[in-house]
Amino acid sequence: MWLDGGAAADGHARFGISEPHHDRYLNFVEKILPMRLPNLFATQRGRLFGFFLLYTTEGVPLGFAATAVATLLRRQGVGPAEIGAFVASFYLPWAFKWAFGPIVDVLGSERLGHRRGWILITQLVMVLTLAATFFLELPAQLAAFTAILIVHNVFAATQDVAIDALAVNLLDQGERATATGMMFAGASIGQMVGGSGALFVASAFGFQASVLFVAAAVFAVTIFVVLPMREAARRAIAPRGSNALGHIGKELRQFGQTAFRSFMGSQGAFVGLFLALLPPGAMCLGLALQSNLAVELGLDDDQIAWLAVATTLVTALGSLLGGRWADRLDRRRALLIYIVLMTIPVLGLAAVLQGAGWILPVTPDAASKIEVPQYLVIALWLSTLVYGFFNGMMYSASTAIYMDVTNPAVAATQFTAYMALFNLAIANTATWQGISIEGLGYPITMLLDCAIGLVYLVFLPLLRAPSVDNTATRVDSRATARARALCTGLLLVLVACLIGRGLVDAGSALESLLRLFSNLGSVGAALTLFAAASLLGVRIPRCARGALVSAWLLLASLVLSFVQTQLPQQQPALWLSGIQTLSWLAPMLAVVLLAILARDTWSELNAVESANSETHLMAHVDTRDDVNHVGR
Numbered sequence: 337m338w339l340d341g342g343a344a345a346d347g348h349a350r351f352g353i354s355e356p357h358h359d360r361y362l363n364f365v366e367k368i369l370p371m372r373l374p375n376l377f378a379t380q381r382g383r384l385f386g387f388f389l390l391y392t393t394e395g396v397p398l399g400f401a402a403t404a405v406a407t408l409l410r411r412q413g414v415g416p417a418e419i420g421a422f423v424a425s426f427y428l429p430w431a432f433k434w435a436f437g438p439i440v441d442v443l444g445s446e447r448l449g450h451r452r453g454w455i456l457i458t459q460l461v462m463v464l465t466l467a468a469t470f471f472l473e474l475p476a477q478l479a480a481f482t483a484i485l486i487v488h489n490v491f492a493a494t495q496d497v498a499i500d501a502l503a504v505n506l507l508d509q510g511e512r513a514t515a516t517g518m519m520f521a522g523a524s525i526g527q528m529v530g531g532s533g534a535l536f537v538a539s540a541f542g543f544q545a546s547v548l549f550v551a552a553a554v555f556a557v558t559i560f561v562v563l564p565m566r567e568a569a570r571r572a573i574a575p576r577g578s579n580a581l582g583h584i585g586k587e588l589r590q591f592g593q594t595a596f597r598s599f600m601g602s603q604g605a606f607v608g609l610f611l612a613l614l615p616p617g618a619m620c621l622g623l624a625l626q627s628n629l630a631v632e633l634g635l636d637d638d639q640i641a642w643l644a645v646a647t648t649l650v651t652a653l654g655s656l657l658g659g660r661w662a663d664r665l666d667r668r669r670a671l672l673i674y675i676v677l678m679t680i681p682v683l684g685l686a687a688v689l690q691g692a693g694w695i696l697p698v699t700p701d702a703a704s705k706i707e708v709p710q711y712l713v714i715a716l717w718l719s720t721l722v723y724g725f726f727n728g729m730m731y732s733a734s735t736a737i738y739m740d741v742t743n744p745a746v747a748a749t750q751f752t753a754y755m756a757l758f759n760l761a762i763a764n765t766a767t768w769q770g771i772s773i774e775g776l777g778y779p780i781t782m783l784l785d786c787a788i789g790l791v792y793l794v795f796l797p798l799l800r801a802p803s804v805d806n807t808a809t810r811v812d813s814r815a816t817a818r819a820r821a822l823c824t825g826l827l828l829v830l831v832a833c834l835i836g837r838g839l840v841d842a843g844s845a846l847e848s849l850l851r852l853f854s855n856l857g858s859v860g861a862a863l864t865l866f867a868a869a870s871l872l873g874v875r876i877p878r879c880a881r882g883a884l885v886s887a888w889l890l891l892a893s894l895v896l897s898f899v900q901t902q903l904p905q906q907q908p909a910l911w912l913s914g915i916q917t918l919s920w921l922a923p924m925l926a927v928v929l930l931a932i933l934a935r936d937t938w939s940e941l942n943a944v945e946s947a948n949s950e951t952h953l954m955a956h957v958d959t960r961d962d963v964n965h966v967g968r
Contacts, residue, residue, distance in 0.1 A: 373564035383506060384515055388522035389561045390499050393459060393554045395526020397466065397492060400550045401426045401485060403531025403644050405474070406624050408543065410631040412475050416624065416697050416773045423624045423766045425482055426489060430759035433493035437749030438592065440497045451498040452565045458495035459558045462488055466551040470544050497752045504742055504751050510663060512739045517659020517732035521652035524728060528648030529553050535641035589870050595746040596867035600818045600941055601811035604741035604800040605750070609822075611799055612757035613856075616734050617675035617789040618682040619765045620782055621723040625773065629716055632698050634708045643717060650721050651728035658729025659736070667737050668796055674730040675793060678723060679786045685719035686782035688712065695777035734758075740801035764852055816938040822864060823934040829857035830923045830930070854923075855894060861926045862890040868933055871940045879932055886929050889922040 376386035406419050444450030448457070465488035472481050507515050530553070534546035599605050620626070630640045662670040689695070692712055738754040765785070772781040833854035840847045865887035873880040896915050900907065 373560060375564050375566045376561060377506075377565060384518045386561055386565070387499070387503060387515060388518045388525075389557050390455070391519040391522035392526035392529065393462070393557045394492060394496055394499075395523035395528075396530035396550055396553050397462065397485070397488060398426070398523075399527030399529065399531030399644070399648075400466075400534050400546075401530075402624065403527070403627060403640070404534035404538065404546060405481075406627045407535065407631060407637065407640055408538070409475055409478070410628055411637075413699065414475050414478075416628050416770050419624050419628065419770065422478070422482060425763075426485055429486055429489035430493045430496070430756060433497055433752055433756045433759075436494045436497050437501075437746075437752040438595070440494065440501060441746060441749055449565070451502050452562065454498035455495050455565075456558065456562050458491040458498070459554060459562060461491040462495070463551045463555045463558070465491070466547060466554065470547045474543070493756075496755070500751050500755065504739055504744055507739070513659040513662035513667065513732055513736035514656075515659070516735040516739070517655040517657070517728075520655040520659075520728060520731040520735070524648045524652040524655060526553075528645050532641040532644040532648070535637050535644070539637045539641075592867060593870050594743075595749045596864075596871065597811050597815070597941055598743035598746050598750050599753075600815045600822070601743075602741065602800075603798060603812075603814065605743075606818045606822075607795060607798040608738055608741050608754050609757065611792065611795050612738070612754045613761050614792045614795070615761045615765050615785075615789050616671070616730055616758075616792045617678040617727075618723075618782070618785045619762060619789065620769055620785040621682055621685070621720055622727055623762070623766050623769060625769055625778070625781070626716075626720055628697060628773070629778065632694075633713050633716060635713070643720060646717075647720050647724040651724040654725040654728025655732045656728075659732035661729075662733035662736060667733055667740070668799065671730065671733040671737065672793055672796060674726055674733055675789065677726040678730060679789065681719035681722040681726075682782050682786050685715055686779040688715040689782075690779040695779060697773055697778070737799055737801075741799065760852075760856060767852065811941060813942075815941040819938040819941060820934050820936070822860075823930045826857055826861045826864060827927055827930040827934060829853065830861060830927050833857055834920070834923055834927075858890045858894055858923060858926075861923070861930060862887040864933075865890075865926065865929060868929075871938075872936070875940070876936070879929065879936075882925075883929050883933070886922070886925045889918065890926055893918045893922040 374382070376382035376389075402423055406423060409419050409422070410416075440451070440454055445453035447453070465484055468484050469481055472484075474481060503515065503519070530550050533553070534550055537549045538546040599609060627640065630643060635643070658670070658674060688711070692709055694712060698706065735755075738751060742751040742754070765788075769781055769785065772784065776784075833850060836850045837847075837854070840850055865883040869880045869884040869887065872883075893915075897919060900912070900915050
């Protein structure tokens with residue numbers, strides 16, 4: 337599954353697969369389709385349009401779940417908290433897509449192309465999983481429906497990793513915000529297709545027809561964009577034969593060291609890890625709160641679909657304009673303005689709801705009996721449209737900033753980590769908002785959403801791109817201090833979660849939120865311990881071995897806890913006791929090791945990588961010149 341290199345004398349090859357294989361695929365497709373399919377990535381404009389279309393495949397299933405399915409569930413009497421949990425579960429695979437980054441960065445297919453192969457395979461699985469939901473009935477089989485969509489999103493998140501890695505290496509710094517504006521415009525259009533389009537189809541032909549419609553939309557991009565795609569070749573990472581797995585293992589270890597250096601090496605890269613955990617502004621009008629309100633205010637499926645269409649169009653327009661302005665202005669200043677503007681429509685709608693006395697959610701049946709003031713419907717429309725425009729501007733600027741602090745040599749890992757944390761922030765927001773709506777009502781939930789979103793601005797000035805002086809190594813003099821600070825922070829998170837578990841009632845809403853942060857701390861600690869085991873193994877081998885064992889125990893605890901929640905309620909007592917013991921033992925051991933590492937010098941971080949190592953890693957990067965060379 338790895339490339340064997342040497343495809344062209346100058347080190348370059350066609351974009352996607354070797355020419356004989358590529359021609360075979362194109363000839364096969366052109367027997368079915370009478371027109372010649374262009375390689376969109378051969379020109380600058382084509383690349384922007386290609387990324388636009390690829391991102392539509394990410395927006396289609398999101399719109400389907402957050403708009404079409406959420407509307408259907410609310411209309412059938414499912415409560416906001418359960419819908420919020422459903423939407424949150426849809427985002428969770430995206431929150432952990434960092435796990436696929438090293439694999440996508442290191443491994444690739446010779447026949448299908450490095451990143452093209454990942455995109456092609458994942459899109460095909462996305463189509464199959466969407467089609468599988470055709471046979472399910474909602475809300476009776478909501479658990480099975482959610483499980484299939486989680487599998488779908490594992491592959492969708494892997495596809496996103498490959499697309500983002502391609503974008504980081506392909507785009508110049510001066511065009512990144514414009515390109516990300518195109519990407520999020522594509523995602524917005526995809527959400528419109530998957531949300532409003534699916535609602536229109538469901539209204540005319542039934543819900544099962546909308547499922548097939550969404551699957552067909554993704555498959556169309558596979559045929560017209562991914563199949564004719566071409567990609568620059570990279571150098572082989574391992575020879576074929578008995579030593580291949582050993583070479584791959586060595587490559588992954590070396591890659592992990594470079595990735596950790598990239599995160600710790602500059603202020604912007606380090607701050608990005610924590611800033612991505614905060615929602616950049618108010619999020620509620622982009623999540624289930626908006627669709628819940630639409631149903632309660634008496635909008636039918638067609639009206640909700642048209643609202644989603646209008647919102648999507650203005651969000652796409654905001655993405656395009658916000659990206660262009662952010663490329664011309666200081667990106668952080670532009671992002672600050674966009675986030676502040678996002679809060680205005682949310683505060684306005686909260687004030688209108690409070691004045692009308694529309695505080696707590698009502699059942700859909702009761703909504704038809706309650707007289708809904710027309711100005712509430714108008715306020716919902718106006719606030720949603722204005723919010724969508726500024727939200728699109730925010731997405732294009734914030735994503736470009738994270739690209740700026742990413743090391744291209746580990747693009748799929750580092751940039752994916754930022755985006756994964758961002759999706760985890762959205763999942764957390766969707767979860768607490770569903771709980772807050774039922775307990776505190778709509779207006780207070782919206783005020784809290786605005787307040788939490790504005791905290792992002794406090795840390796935004798620290799999110800700077802690395803200076804020119806350290807671009808090559810991506811490590812400055814403060815790297816060791818950041819590594820110690822990271823260990824200290826993770827230690828405090830794990831300790832706080834352990835204490836909280838002893839104080840919070842099991843099964844409560846607070847316990848659900850605590851579990852999310854505990855899982856995040858465990859994942860962060862495991863990755864840090866893996867890095868310590870690799871970097872510090874020569875100098876402090878005992879600590880390194882302990883860190884490796886602790887990291888695996890943390891991950892095993894997370895996996896087993898997840899499996900336990902998916903199994904039937906009646907489970908063997910020994911099994912449950914073992915999982916419970918491991919869930920306490922693993923973080924406690926990690927706390928001890930993190931305390932040791934928080935006092936270590938981490939001197940290995942400042943070691944300058946050899947020229948061979950740098951060349952070896954950069955051999956996996958498709959530079960912009962490589963791709964521009966293709967197709968000329």
